Amino acid sequence: METDRTTDPREARLRERLEAIRVRSEKSTSWRTSTRYLSRLVNRNGFVPIRTRLSREDLSFLAGARDEVIAFAELGARLLDLHRPQEAGGITSDPDSPIRRCRACMWRWPCPTFRAIDDATHR
Ligand SMILES: [Zn+2]
Secondary structure (H helix, E strand, O other), rough: OOOOOOOOOHHHHHHHHHHHHHHHHHHHOOOHHHHHHHHHHHHOOOOOOOOOOOOOHHHHHHHHHHHHHHHHHHHHHHHHHHOOOOEOOOOOOOOOOOOOOOOOOOOOOHHHHHHHHHHOOOO
């Protein structure tokens, strides 16, 4: 049997893990509206004493959310370290704006990886 060189089993595992994080996060309740209200109630000690109802899905999300967000922020920073522009050199019609390419993937700047990070962080 010929091996499929385009499929790495590690890719499938990574996709499964990312999908699990996405699904777990999506099932949890959004705190966007509540936190807007709650931030006005911070006491002089810097806290808001609250009582709340958390679903099983919320607890499952909250258990890993902090570590997962840190991991994704670090991932984004590492990708940005890798995908940076460099002068491509060569002939250009406009000497004031020379063609720049990504030093990691060689796509024209801004490269797809940079744009994906940019899109994901502007939601
Ligand atoms: Zn790149």
